[in-house]
Amino acid sequence: MTPEEFRRYGKQVIDWIADYQEKVEAYPVLSQARPGDVLAGLPEHPPERGEGFEDLLADLDRVIMPGVTHWQHPSFFAYFPSNATGPAILGDLLSAGLGVQGMLWATSPACTELENRVVDWMAELLGLPARFRMAGPGGGVIQDSASSACLVAILAALHRAGGGTAAREGLSAQEGLSAREGLTRRPKLYVSSQTHSSLEKAARITGIGAENVRVVDVDPATMAMDPAHLDALLAEDAAAGATPVMVCSTVGTTSTSAVDPVAAIGEVCARHGVWLHVDGAYAGVAAVCPELRWINDGFEEHVDSYATNPHKWLLTNFDCTVMWVGDREPLIGALSILPEYLRNAATASGEVVDYRDWQIPLGRRFRALKLWSVIRWYGAEGLREHVRTGVRLAAELAGWISADPAFELFEQPRFGLVCFRPRWEGLPDEEADAATLALMERLNASGDLYLTHTRIHGRVLLRLAIGGPATTDAHVQAAWRRxxxxxxxxxxxR
Amino acid sequence: MTPEEFRRYGKQVIDWIADYQEKVEAYPVLSQARPGDVLAGLPEHPPERGEGFEDLLADLDRVIMPGVTHWQHPSFFAYFPSNATGPAILGDLLSAGLGVQGMLWATSPACTELENRVVDWMAELLGLPARFRMAGPGGGVIQDSASSACLVAILAALHRAGGGTAAREGLSAQEGLSAREGLTRRPKLYVSSQTHSSLEKAARITGIGAENVRVVDVDPATMAMDPAHLDALLAEDAAAGATPVMVCSTVGTTSTSAVDPVAAIGEVCARHGVWLHVDGAYAGVAAVCPELRWINDGFEEHVDSYATNPHKWLLTNFDCTVMWVGDREPLIGALSILPEYLRNAATASGEVVDYRDWQIPLGRRFRALKLWSVIRWYGAEGLREHVRTGVRLAAELAGWISADPAFELFEQPRFGLVCFRPRWEGLPDEEADAATLALMERLNASGDLYLTHTRIHGRVLLRLAIGGPATTDAHVQAAWRRxxxxxxxxxxxR
Known part of the structure; x- marks a missing residue:
């Protein structure tokens, strides 16, 4: 494609997206496609000869769009928001256009240094501790997801727990070869029942194993992790000769946006010498607002690593997780390998950051561009306003739910997620839950809105997550009416 | 940003990229920035108020561009090519504009089903075995990188080797808790000295440990893995009670694009019951040309998983690795976890693919759009032509090198990578190597071209990788002249 063709088709695509943004409300939120529908519209064999880009745009409308669930629809309330705003899309477009691969500082210094700067900006915007800044012993990095951030945190924690032996010797035992004793016994991870499933997945990936994930009790009212039970489990495991590797506490759980008491958990971790990772995937960005900065309580003291996703609530399109560590040494120790073909003068000088050593894959895109673009377009002021709108709309909806005797509010929302259920007076629990799920299916099938569910204490709750940039009072009112x-x-x- | 603003700024960005494509040759290929240069041009604090997008574009030119190494420059010959073509960029832009998150089929059926189709198209274009198709027991998936593909392959292999116990019990030993016996002893991975460093990184990540990576001998002339030595190591380890988990063979190594004898290696693996992963990150896509399809020899019989990167040579911008497995069961067995909030009717029906279970992170972008766009724009014909141009230019350069008594060609290139060195007659090896590295530094510092190096049998070789879509005879001639x-x-x- 020549630059002239790119100019022409590129503007068509920009118009296509702007049109999409204008008419997104005309689509059913949840795709009405059935399994195989999209596939049936796509030729079985690749084309022998090239086609014009117009053909692709036509098929996009004809075949693809009916199979799209519209995450950018203002009545998308499922999972968590995944904001794709104009400045983010354009920052991503610039990244694609430049086509640089930032695995090393040397392979595009700007890719690394802009990232150095924007992760520091994010740390400042969220009020994070000084040790997380690039000038400190730690620093920040953009990961693809909070799942990968957890995984990387575990690897750093294993490196520290094993005195650097984990990467070299692995976790298995062998006669005559001594991995540091503790690691040949069971390494343990500590989560709560509300911790994201990516922690169990990471336990599988790292060879720790799902059975070595210890589930700490939660407060049955708030669903927040119980530090006293964590303390007891850590003591029990240490006495049994196991090696505690990492505790994952959460600021804004996936089910109900519960907030673990990080300060108290941090104290327990410090006492037992265990790595503390805080997963703030969804709610962490709320700290842009001073009135919500209490979610960082305890960060100053004991948190070893932290991650939050601008790609959820903070107006930046997927993928963009920012992760910080208080000390970069164990992270790099766990992940750095330097084959000959990657050696270069800048790396050898020790003056630069090579982000390949901070992540799972080798290659990396220039993701800092989109975060830079979002922060500059909105400014701190605009970011705060966006978060506050979500919080306000959620509080309003919660008010209507509380005032309606046919419904039960799970708890007063502190962020943009509202959890609730119809009471279905007179129905036994199991039938009530089935009725709630059937209600959700009907609502989603209508195309008017899209929401998801969870279970707390075995009972079904509806989750309605507010936070799209196009979501207004009217959309939340309409959702509540429906x-x-x-x-x-x-x-x-019935 | 309103749709109207997006329309206006979006067209400015498209023009900016088209202009960049037109003038990319005016830039030095390798950025001349020194550590800290870009950082110094960026404000220390984020803006309090939002700014216009014009400001960002101005800073892009002023601050960022001097720190960019131009991977799309036609004289970029470093590492491997990382093609970012018009149709790929526009496919990526559509993905950003739609902003869907395809973790589950249900969260956007089109994201999954278009991916199902394009990975099948790729399998057809490359002539891969039927078991790799979606209709078979296996299937394909787009990963972010060949590193992640290797990692995922190891996890599937561990799942199979441990009879499904690895994910649950982990790799460490504990009294009274029996992981399948073999896995509590050292699990082993088999690579050659030429295998990509991501395998050692994956050994660290998975808890296998770098020391449990066995390095199989290579043929000193071709640098291809020796199947007889592999056989011997497998026998030795089995006798010692270790568990062989996976063999990684390579089609087109990073150093010199060596091709391991996959057919013979597959036979050895089948005999020992070991998972065979083939890493075709760079060269695998060459199989679009019938005359290069010999690189697939042995794939029909014994290969369990395979990956190649359209984001290197096949005109698709990073990230886009296609990975196939012959059997999807161990992959899903290793990675699938189903928390309540991800449960849905489509998943429960078993009729759909949920790609979150085929990868490390949970979330995923709509990457199939860009691969779809590339295949349709170029057609099979256009893809073949692109690969053939790279192969032809490499062969021509190799001819000039061979004909020049001051130079030594490492071997006749079969793909787009040419490895060679000046002879530096009369210099001892160590000084000659230093002179070669100094030559490379001078060439790269000139900005006229960018190439990298490797070491083979301890000696430095220059690597000149041809394969950019804008690279013509004239660029290769100019490089050779310089x-x-x-x-x-x-x-x-001297």
Whole structure:
């Protein structure tokens, strides 16, 4: 494709996206496609000859769009928001256009140094401790996801726990070859029942094993991790000769956005010498607002690594997780390998950061561009305003739910996620839960809105997550009206 | 940013990229920035108020561009090519604009089903075995990198080797808790000295440990893995009670694009019951050309997993690795976890693919769009033509090198990578190597071209990788002229 063709088709694509943004509300939020529908519209064999880009755009409308669930629809309330805003899309486009691969500082200094700067900007915007800044012993890095951030944190924690032997010797035992004794016994991870599933996945990936994930009790009212039970488990495991590797506490759990008491957990971790990772994937960015900065309580003292996702609530399109460590040495110790073909003068000088050593893959895109673009376009002020809108809308919805005797609010929301359920008076729990799930299926099938569910103490809760940049009072009001209608229809239909 | 603003700024960005494509040759290929230069041009604090997008574009030119190494420059010959073509960039832009997150089929059916189709298209274009198709027991998936593909392959292999116990029990030993016996002893990976460093990194990540990576001998002339030595190591380890987990063979090594004898290696693996992964990151895509399809020899019989990177040579911007498995069961067995909040009717039906279970992170972008766009724009014909141009230019350069008594060609290139060195007649090896590295530094510092190096049998070789879509005869001729000039200057300067 020549630059002239790119100019022409590129502008068509920009118009296509702007049109999409304008008309996104006309689509059903959740795709109505059934398994195989999209596949059936796509030729079985690749084309022998090249085609014009117009053909692709036509097929995009005809075949692909009916199979798209519209995450950017203002009535998308499922999972967590995944904001794709104009400045983020354009920052990503610049990254694709430049096509640089930033595995090493030397392979594009700007890719590394802009990232150095924006992760420091994020640390400042969120009010994070000084040790997380690039000028300190630690620093920040953009990962693809909070899953990968957890995984990388575990590897750094293993490196520290094993005195550097884990990467070399592995976790298995062998006669005559002594991995540091503790690691040949079971290494343990500590989570709560509310911790994201990526921790169990990381336990599998790292060879720790799902059975070595210890589940700490939660407070049954708040679903927050119980530091006293954590303390007891750590003591028990240490007495049994196991090696505690890492505790993962969460600021804003996936199910109900519960906030673990990080300060108290940090104290326990410090006492037992265990790495503390804090997963703030969803809620962490809320700290841009001073009135929500209490979510960072305890960060100053004992947190070893922290991650939050601008690609959820903070207006930056997937993928963009920012992760910080208080000390970069164990991270690099765990992940750095230097084959001859990657050696270069800048790396040898020790003056530069090579981000390949901070992540799982070798290659990396220029993701800092989109975060830079978002922060500059909105400014700190605009970021705060966006978060506050979500919090305000969630509080309003929670108010309506509380005031309606047919519904039960799980708890007062502190962020943008509202958890609730119809009471279905007179129905036994199991039937009530089935009715709630059926209600959700009907709402989602209508295309008017999209929401998901979770289970707390075995009971189904609906999750309605607010935080899209296009979501207004009217969308939340409409959602609440539809939920009320379908609930009454469901109750009458029994 | 409103849709109207997006329309306006988006077209400016498209023009900026088209202009960049037109003038990319005016830039020095390798950035001349020194550590800290870019950082110094960026404000220390994030802006309080939002700024116009014009400001960002101005800073892009002023601050960022001097720190960019131009991977899309037609005289970029370093590492391997990382093609970012128009259709790929536009496919990526569409993905950013739609902003869907395809972790589950249900979260955007089109994201999964278009991917199902394009990985099948790729399998057809490359002539891969039927078991790698989505209709078979296996199937394909887009990963971010060949590093992650190797990692995922190891996890599937561990799952199979441990009878499904690895993910649950981990790799460490504990009294009274029996991981399948073999896995509590040392699990082993088999590579050659030429295997990519991501395998050692994956050994660290998975808890296998770098010391449990066995390095199989290579043929000293071709640098290809020796199947007889592999056989011997496997027998030795089995006798010692270790568990062989996976063999990684390579089609097109990073150092010199050596091709391991996959057919013979596959036979050995089958005999020992070991998983065979083939890493075709760079060269695998060459199989689009029938005359290069010999690189797939042995794939029909014994290969368990295979990966190649359209994001290197096949005109698709980073990241886009396609990975196939012959059997998807161990992969999903190793990686699938289903928390309540991800449960949905489509997943429960078993009729759909949920790609989150085929990869490390949970979230995923709609990367199939860019591969779809590239295949349709170029057609099979255009893809073949692109690969053939790279192969032809490499062969021509190799001819000039062979004909010049001042140079030594490492071997006749079969793909786009040419490895060679000046002879530096009369210099002892160590001084000759230093002179070669100094030559490379001078060439790269000139900004006229960018190439990298490797070491084979301890001696430095220059690597010149051809494969950019804008690279023509004239660029390769100019590179060869500059190399000759600098070499003569270096020889005269002693």
């Amino acid at each position: 939920i009320g209608e379908e609930t009454r229809a469901g109750a009458a239909g | 190399i000759g000039e600098e070499t003569r200057a270096g020889a005269a300067g």
